[in-house]
Amino acid sequence: MYVVAGRLKGKNLTTLKGLRVVEARIKKVLFNLLREEIKGAYFLDLFAGTGSVGIEAFSWGAQRGVFVDINPRALRVVKKNLASLGLLGLAEVYCKDGILACKKFFQRKEEFDFIFLDPPYRKGLITKTLKTLRLYDIVAPSGFIVSLSWYKEEIEEESFSCIFNRRYGDRLVKIYKKQDESFISGNI
DSSP states (O other), X not given: OBOOSSTTTTOBOOOOTTSOOOOHHHHHHHHHHSHHHHXXXXXXXXXXXXXXXXHHHHHTTOOEEEEEESOHHHHHHHHHHHHHTTOGGGEEEEESOHHHHHXXXXXXTOOEEXXXXXXXXXXXXXXXXXXXXXXSOOEEEEEEEEEEEETTOOOOOTTSEEEEEEEETTEEEEEEESSSXXXXXXXX
């Protein structure tokens, strides 16, 4: 696994056996769509796994980031990847359940420009997390939520506007806006 594009393009990332990897083509599509909005952004990589999506955000110009995963082994890999790329000073890493982390960030009055969701599949965690994000509002006023899920998973979107919805193999990639606004960067 490696960083697809941006200032860290081609840098290798450590993986963890048994964790699903976000394919390079999916990361490339996401960050090409969001390239202008990610610059200077504060992101949350919820269900971070090895942290590859958040690290890609740094490569494209994000300024600060938070990585959350319940698996301590995965977070050791995240920290190793961040350290090898000189990004530890820009990131916070938490070993916590994703839903509980949202509540904690809300209590701390944190707002994120981007929230990346790639939870374990077939457990309804995208819908549960979207409901939590509606209740505990940590999405910046013009923020984005990016979700990766199994393509057959039923997702209740509620108060978020889906502005991108595309299938890649057995994965469904969706981008939501907090408000019903037109997408800034142009056509999706």
